[in-house]
Amino acid sequence: MPDLDPSLNLEIRPEIEAFFDPATNTISYVVKDPASTACAVIDSVMDIDYAAGRITHESADRIIDYIRAQGLQLEWIIETHVHADHLSAAPYIQEALGGKIGIGALITEVQDTFGKIFNEGTEFQRDGSQFDALFADGDRYSVGGMDCLALHTPGHTPACMTHVIGDAAFVGDTLFMPDGGSARADFPGGDAGVLYDSIQRVLALPGEMRLFMCHDYGPNGREIRWETTVAEERAHNIHIGGGRSREEFVAMRQARDATLAVPKLIIPSLQVNMRAGEVPQDASGRPMLKVPVNGL
Ligand SMILES: [Fe+2]
Numbered sequence: 232m233p234d235l236d237p238s239l240n241l242e243i244r245p246e247i248e249a250f251f252d253p254a255t256n257t258i259s260y261v262v263k264d265p266a267s268t269a270c271a272v273i274d275s276v277m278d279i280d281y282a283a284g285r286i287t288h289e290s291a292d293r294i295i296d297y298i299r300a301q302g303l304q305l306e307w308i309i310e311t312h313v314h315a316d317h318l319s320a321a322p323y324i325q326e327a328l329g330g331k332i333g334i335g336a337l338i339t340e341v342q343d344t345f346g347k348i349f350n351e352g353t354e355f356q357r358d359g360s361q362f363d364a365l366f367a368d369g370d371r372y373s374v375g376g377m378d379c380l381a382l383h384t385p386g387h388t389p390a391c392m393t394h395v396i397g398d399a400a401f402v403g404d405t406l407f408m409p410d411g412g413s414a415r416a417d418f419p420g421g422d423a424g425v426l427y428d429s430i431q432r433v434l435a436l437p438g439e440m441r442l443f444m445c446h447d448y449g450p451n452g453r454e455i456r457w458e459t460t461v462a463e464e465r466a467h468n469i470h471i472g473g474g475r476s477r478e479e480f481v482a483m484r485q486a487r488d489a490t491l492a493v494p495k496l497i498i499p500s501l502q503v504n505m506r507a508g509e510v511p512q513d514a515s516g517r518p519m520l521k522v523p524v525n526g527l
Pocket of ligand 1: 312313314315316387404414
């Protein structure tokens, strides 16, 4: 197990509450230390009616209400990556409950890429300073008494991280449920071969480790699910299970990505999420989003 320092306690079983957002098929999590009131939020959602230019917070309020009702202390608000399909509610949740907002250190690459695409001015910092913490590969942090590990798992995006918390790992968009396969690797900065290598890192975690997905689309009409295990993914993942080769995976992934539509919310999502969930403002300070015509 080359990735896991033996001092990391994988015996702790965090209490995990999932919040499914049907508008974007995103699963957000509240991850609680079983031995204290400390918790973390992973991949929250801010609601948007893009056609109307209207942003609301029902999804985030459900998480905030849950944390308050349980009497929990929010220590971390984690983004597994810069999502292209939903907006993060991290600052809204932080305003209500505190906690530090963290993302992978290579957010700087994502900010550089999309800073150009959205023609952001020099006031848009590309150094990740909008976030409270930038995780490098192998970084450790704690939630109450839980010792947590950030693993760099790029490919879907350059900054993707998998977070190992006790006996659970939050894989972001590295993997989907076994019958869903894997996430696309065709966004700017994405790479199918790199994604394969990252998935192998996740599959090298202990077989019994619980894995929690960021998305599920209920393939073939099944009910929405978000939890599986490393062993299940190794054996049954339709894109990579059973020892699929890197070449096979890359060919499959590239062929499939060529057929996928652009995510409906990619334009607002990137502008907000590369700012740690803050909506950009125009020169007069009003919240305002751009549409780069033929720019993506
Ligand atoms: Fe994603």
